[in-house]
Amino acid sequence: MANGAMKVYEQFKSEIARAGLHVILELRAEATSDEIRLSKSGCQGFCQMGPLVSVVPDGILYTKVHKEDVAEIVEQTLAGGKVVDRLLYKDPATRKSCQGIEDNPFYARQSRFVLHECGFLDPEDIHEFMLHGGYQAARKAFVEMSPEEICKTILDSGLRGRGGGGFPTGRKWEAARIQNSPKKYVICNGDEGDPGAFMNRSVMEGNPHSVIEGLMIAARAIGANETLVYVRAEYPLAVERMRRAVADAEREGILGKNVFGTGLSMKCEVMEGAGAFVCGEETAMIASIEGQRGMPRPKPPFPAQSGLWGKPTIINNVETLAHVCRILNEGPDVFKQIGTKESPGTKTFALTGHVANTGLVEVPFGTTLREIVYNIGGGVTDDASKIWKTGFKAVQIGGPSGGCLTEDHLDLPLAYESLRSVGAMVGSGGLVAMNQGTCMVSIARFFMEFTQRESCGKCVLCREGTRQLLALLDDVIEGRGDQNTLDLLDKLGRAVQVGSLCGLGKTAPNPVLSTMRYFRKEYEEHVFEKRCRTGQCKALLSPEINQTKCKGCGLCIKACPTGAITGEKKEPHHINPELCIKCGACATACKIHAVEGI
Amino acid sequence: MASMPVAVDRAEQFEKVVSILNRHSRRPSGLIPILQAIQHEYQYLPEEILTYVATSLDVPPARVYGVATFYAHFALEPKGKHVIRICDGTACHVKQSIPVLNALHEKLGTSEKNKTTADMMFTVETVACLGACGLAPVIVVDEQVHGQITPERAVALIDEIKAQETALATGSMTEQLSAGVANG
Numbered sequence: 176m177a178n179g180a181m182k183v184y185e186q187f188k189s190e191i192a193r194a195g196l197h198v199i200l201e202l203r204a205e206a207t208s209d210e211i212r213l214s215k216s217g218c219q220g221f222c223q224m225g226p227l228v229s230v231v232p233d234g235i236l237y238t239k240v241h242k243e244d245v246a247e248i249v250e251q252t253l254a255g256g257k258v259v260d261r262l263l264y265k266d267p268a269t270r271k272s273c274q275g276i277e278d279n280p281f282y283a284r285q286s287r288f289v290l291h292e293c294g295f296l297d298p299e300d301i302h303e304f305m306l307h308g309g310y311q312a313a314r315k316a317f318v319e320m321s322p323e324e325i326c327k328t329i330l331d332s333g334l335r336g337r338g339g340g341g342f343p344t345g346r347k348w349e350a351a352r353i354q355n356s357p358k359k360y361v362i363c364n365g366d367e368g369d370p371g372a373f374m375n376r377s378v379m380e381g382n383p384h385s386v387i388e389g390l391m392i393a394a395r396a397i398g399a400n401e402t403l404v405y406v407r408a409e410y411p412l413a414v415e416r417m418r419r420a421v422a423d424a425e426r427e428g429i430l431g432k433n434v435f436g437t438g439l440s441m442k443c444e445v446m447e448g449a450g451a452f453v454c455g456e457e458t459a460m461i462a463s464i465e466g467q468r469g470m471p472r473p474k475p476p477f478p479a480q481s482g483l484w485g486k487p488t489i490i491n492n493v494e495t496l497a498h499v500c501r502i503l504n505e506g507p508d509v510f511k512q513i514g515t516k517e518s519p520g521t522k523t524f525a526l527t528g529h530v531a532n533t534g535l536v537e538v539p540f541g542t543t544l545r546e547i548v549y550n551i552g553g554g555v556t557d558d559a560s561k562i563w564k565t566g567f568k569a570v571q572i573g574g575p576s577g578g579c580l581t582e583d584h585l586d587l588p589l590a591y592e593s594l595r596s597v598g599a600m601v602g603s604g605g606l607v608a609m610n611q612g613t614c615m616v617s618i619a620r621f622f623m624e625f626t627q628r629e630s631c632g633k634c635v636l637c638r639e640g641t642r643q644l645l646a647l648l649d650d651v652i653e654g655r656g657d658q659n660t661l662d663l664l665d666k667l668g669r670a671v672q673v674g675s676l677c678g679l680g681k682t683a684p685n686p687v688l689s690t691m692r693y694f695r696k697e698y699e700e701h702v703f704e705k706r707c708r709t710g711q712c713k714a715l716l717s718p719e720i721n722q723t724k725c726k727g728c729g730l731c732i733k734a735c736p737t738g739a740i741t742g743e744k745k746e747p748h749h750i751n752p753e754l755c756i757k758c759g760a761c762a763t764a765c766k767i768h769a770v771e772g773i
Numbered sequence: 774m775a776s777m778p779v780a781v782d783r784a785e786q787f788e789k790v791v792s793i794l795n796r797h798s799r800r801p802s803g804l805i806p807i808l809q810a811i812q813h814e815y816q817y818l819p820e821e822i823l824t825y826v827a828t829s830l831d832v833p834p835a836r837v838y839g840v841a842t843f844y845a846h847f848a849l850e851p852k853g854k855h856v857i858r859i860c861d862g863t864a865c866h867v868k869q870s871i872p873v874l875n876a877l878h879e880k881l882g883t884s885e886k887n888k889t890t891a892d893m894m895f896t897v898e899t900v901a902c903l904g905a906c907g908l909a910p911v912i913v914v915d916e917q918v919h920g921q922i923t924p925e926r927a928v929a930l931i932d933e934i935k936a937q938e939t940a941l942a943t944g945s946m947t948e949q950l951s952a953g954v955a956n957g
Contacts, residue, residue, distance in 0.1 A: 370862030373904035408809075408846045409903055411916075449805050450845035452901065466804035468843040527864035527906040534907045558869070571863060605906075607863045621866055625901065631843075 288501060288521050290374075290537045296382060298416050301423040304384040310429055312503035313391040317435045320503075325396040326352055329499065332507035333519040338364055338455070338492030339576065339602045339678070341518070341591040344499070347489055350479040351397040354487035359399035362483065362490045363390050365406040365413065366460060368452035369574030370625065372605035374523040374535055375493040379406060379413035382497070383420035387430070389496025391441055392503060397489060402443045405460055408450050417445045452575075452629035456677045457482075457490045459631065470631045471677035492603075494523060514540035518590040528607040529556050529566070536606075538589075544570060545585040548608055555610050566610040569693070573602025575622045575629075576682030578689030579615070598689045600682070614711040615694040616701055620648040622686035626679065636674030640667055641683050648687065653714040656702040665691060716757045716773050722747040724769035734764035789814055790822055794829050801830045804840055808847060817848040845901075853889045853896035855934055858913040862902030870910040874899060876924035880931055894938065895931070 297303050304310070316325055330345025351359060363386055367375040379386060390402040404421075406414045421443045424430045434441045446464060453459045454469040461483050463469040482488025491499075498520060502510045511519045518540035524547065527533045531553030538547065548555065548570065555566040569579045572589075578599035580587070587593055594600055609618065627641040647664050650656040668684030668691075675681050691698055700706050707715045720731070720740075725747040732740045732748065739755040742748030750761070750770075762770040793810045797803035807826060812818055818841050827834040841847045859865075859874045877883070877897050881890050889896040905911045908920025914930055 367904065368901070370866075370902035371864045371906055373902075373906055376904040407904075409900060446806065447809060448844075449809065449847060451843060463805065464802075466800075466802040466840070468839050525906055527909060528867050533864075533909070574863065605863065607867060609867055613867055618867070621863070629901075 288498075288537065290377070290381075290523060290535055298381050298383055299419060301384060301420070301427060304382070305427075308504065309384055310388055312500040313388045313395075313429070314435050315503055316392045316395045317437050317439065320395075322352055322396050322398055325392065325503070328507050329396070329502060332502045332510045333517075334495065334498055334502060334510070335518060335591065336492055337494035337498070337522065337604070339573070339600065341601060344491065344495055347479055347491075348393065348396045350477065351399075351487045351489045354397075354480060356487050358401075358484075358486045359394075359397050360483045360486055360488040361390055361394045361397065361399050361402045362460065362464070362488060363402070363404040363496055364455065364457075364460065364490050364492050365404055365410075365417075366448045366455045367407055367410075367493075367603060368455045368629075369576075369603045369605050371527055371571075371574055371607045372525045372603040374525055374604060376407075376410050376413050377523075377535055378493050378497050379404075379410070380416050383413075383416045384424065385497045385500055386417065386493055387420055387424055387443055389491070389499040390443060391430075391434070392499050393489060393491060393496065394441060395439075397487065399487075399489075400440050400442060402441070403464065403483075404443065404445045405454075405464065406445060406447055408448045414445060414447050421445055451631075452625075453631045453677070453679050456679060459677065460490060461488065468631070470633050471679075473676055515588065515590045517592050522589075522601065522604055524589075524604045524606045526552050526606045526608070528571075529558075529563075529610040529613075530554065530608045531556050531560075531562060540590045541588040543586050543588055544580060547589075547606065548585070552608065555608060557610060558612060563610055566612075567608075568611045568613055569609050569615065571607040571609065571618065571686070572605065573600040573685075574605045575626050576600060576678065576685055577602045577605075578685050579618075579693055581693045598685070598692060600685075612709050612711075614707055614709040615690045615697050616648065616651055616707070617711050619687045619690045620645065620652060623648055623683070626683040629679065630683070631679075634675045634677075634680055636671045637676075637680030637683060640671035640674070641680075643667060644671070644684060644687060651698060651701045652707075652712045654701070654705045658702070661691070661698060661702060710773065713757050717752065718750055718755060718757060718759075718762065718773040719771055720748050720750055720761075721769045721771050724767055726767065726769075728766075730764045730766065731761035731770065734760040736760060787822075787825060790825060791829075794826070799830060801832050801836075804830065804832075804837065805844070808837075808841060812847060817851045820849070850889075851893070853893050855894060855915050856896045856898070857915075857931075858898055858900045858903070860901075860903045860905070860909070860911040860913075861899045862906060862909075864906035865902075865910040868909040872924050873910055873912060873922055873927050877927055877931065880928050895934075 296307060301309075320328075326345055326349045329348060330343065332345070334344045335341040336344055336347070365375050365379055365386075367373065386404065390404070394400065394402050404417050406417055408414075421430065424443070430441050430443050432440045448454055448463065451459075451463070451469045453471065454463045456471045457478050458474065459469040459471040461478060462472070464483060478488045478490060480487060482490075498510070514520045521537050521539050523535055523537045525534075526536045526547060530548060532551065536547060536551050538551070548567070554562050554564070557563040557566060567582060567585075569581050571577060571579050572594065578597070580597065580599060584597060587597065589601070591601055623641060623645045627645050630637045630641050632638045644664065644667055647656075647660050647667070650660050651664075664687060668688045671684045672681055675683070697708065700708060701712065701715065705715050710716060725742075727742055727745040727747060729742075729744060729748075732742070736758060737754045737756055739751045739753075740748050740761060741751065757773065759773050762768075762773045790811060793807055793814070796810070797807050804826075807830075808818060811822060811826070815822070823837050823841060824834050827837040830837075841849060857877060859870055859877065861870050861874070874897070878885075881895050881897060883890060883895070883897045888898050900913075903911055903913060903918070905918060905920060908918070910922055911918060911920050912922050912927060913919070914934070919926070919930065
């Protein structure tokens with residue numbers, strides 16, 4: 176969408192009209208060969224290659240389509256029945272063109288359940304959603320099932336919260352169901368704050384009705400009649416589409432006073448967050464909805480007992496709710512067939528960073544990291560986006576609360592338990608691949624800066640501790656560190672873990688502790704040898720001119736902004752370390768690469 | 774046209790606030806949506822309006838100020854005409870978003886502290902994640918997303934906006950001139 180998809184859509188409209196082809200904009204059961212249906216679809220998950228155009232029923236997927244390419248697609252494929260090879264996806268490893276989804280490794284190796292309909296359905300069309308079985312599960316929940324049965328079905332399926340903690344959804348619902356209160360609430364957590372994760376955005380933008388349906392089922396299960404979707408403010412399109420979906424559902428009588436003729440009422444509101452990471456925490460989100468600062472409070476009482484306005488409340492992640500519809504439709508056993516015993520079902524990961532194919536990847540729990548990074552992701556890339564066979568260094572999983580996985584973990588099956596045992600967590604499912612050119616200390620600092628900024632300030636250890644951890648990391652990066660710095664980092668990190676109330680504080684030191692555990696050597700190089708092997712830590716650089724290589728041409732003297740370089744013409748030059756600001760201008764200017772160490 | 778007397782101008786300002794407050798039934802629980810609507814209208818939260826909101830909702834000004842400063846989305850200072858947001862989420866960060874930020878700061882003379890240019894034309898800010906990680910690194914210029922950006926392309930975008938602004942300024946000047954001729 177962001178990549179100019181609307182321009183492509185408009186161009187298609189006009190080109191098809193010009194070619195005199197029969198275009199159906201509303202839904203027909205199946206597009207036959209002489210009818211062409213043009214529709215906007217939600218995110219197809221293959222973000223880097225966007226905008227994507229798929230031609231159904233030919234099964235062709237075009238990537239990186241620009242306005243200018245549209246005429247060619249219309250002429251060749253739609254009218255002529257031929258494939259435009261130039262626009263097909265090419266496997267970066269084999270350079271082979273892939274025609275459609277079946278032979279494209281990025282898609283073929285995934286199990287797309289939650290994401291399946293994002294990409295094929297028009298998110299702004301409720302009728303299309305209903306024709307594909309939408310709201311059937313909600314109908315079943317209201318008409319055929321009792322609240323106990325719904326809770327039991329979800330409990331049997333073993334569904335666990337997809338937002339990070341992995342708490343069994345059925346147990347949460349049951350806890351709220353047994354509360355004796357005339358008023359209860361269900362909140363959908365769409366405050367996806369983890370930098371590097373965007374699966375919730377995709378579902379809210381690509382299939383907003385599935386979120387509403389999941390909310391309705393949850394509400395029916397606990398006996399609530401008011402629901403709320405809390406959407407992150409950075410996602411304006413998700414807010415817009417959710418609002419529209421709610422209005423459409425109200426118009427169709429799906430939400431309202433008499434749901435499916437049962438006489439029960441159901442309301443759904445969409446609220447926009449205001450930009451606070453901590454609001455992803457349940458109690459902080461409740462405070463935010465009540466118009467307060469988003470600060471967490473101690474649990475118990477759990478929100479299921481006393482939540483929004485002191486009433487029993489359940490809060491579920493977008494992805495969790497999207498799974499609920501399928502479990503009700505197909506039964507808990509079908510859901511349990513995939514994934515692992517402890518973590519059934521699929522999970523969407525946002526695969527980004529230094530990999531050839533970035534985008535949303537939905538795989539069964541238990542899939543290995545190797546499968547995701549190498550087979551689906553197409554391998555690790557260098558800074559110029561070329562495949563780098565030996566370039567793999569680490570994968571950061573779970574955002575600012577998670578940890579790093581190394582080469583040793585490539586064959587680890589990804590699931591809640593296995594990740595916890597290596598000091599990481601599923602979190603919301605951000606997977607950021609990093610190549611050998613990435614400094615792990617800088618990455619730890621990056622996350623620490625984020626959590627320090629986002630700490631709400633309630634707990635001393637989180638508020639002050641993250642600040643001190645950040646300062647200690649700066650010492651390491653800027654060459655002021657010693658053995659004490661490393662010891663203190665470790666000790667303080669553990670103290671923050673135990674001394675904080677909510678998930679943000681408890682997990683804030685994870686990126687530091689996990690990088691210290693797996694990349695100890697890199698920390699030690701920074702501290703004892705005052706050296707950063709990737710050259711990313713500027714303060715540790717000591718640029719020197721190779722005296723045998725230098726021809727004394729004077730280019731570096733001209734380039735240097737501080738006048739730190741001196742030397743006679745045709746004689747080797749020198750850098751004065753006191754004046755040098757390590758900007759690297761000399762290295763860029765030198766044609767024979769005589770400037771080293773920068 | 775003579776400029777409007779300040780008092781009338783101010784009254785009109787508060788008229789908009791009043792209608793926003795009424796739309797949210799003046800409930801203190803609606804404070805965040807109210808502030809969002811106000812920011813949408815004024816591009817930032819002027820101090821006098823915050824005080825007015827507090828009085829209208831019958832809550833202490835400290836509470837309104839507390840909420841306004843807690844959330845990253847609220848701005849207590851006016852922003853420039855063009856807002857440039859650089860994503861510094863994890864994916865963008867490892868794909869070199871900081872050089873883009875530095876290039877923009879250098880081009881516009883802004884910094885981490887001084888986010889807005891003196892002529893109130895540009896504001897440069899960072900944001901934790903825009904959820905467009907597949908396109909990293911990403912910047913958003915006036916709500917338009919630009920993916921896989923480089924420092925060079927970012928600077929070129931600024932030049933484009935500047936050129937448009939100059940064209941606009943000369944255009945309106947010619948308009949004023951011709952209007953002046955017509956009136957004269």
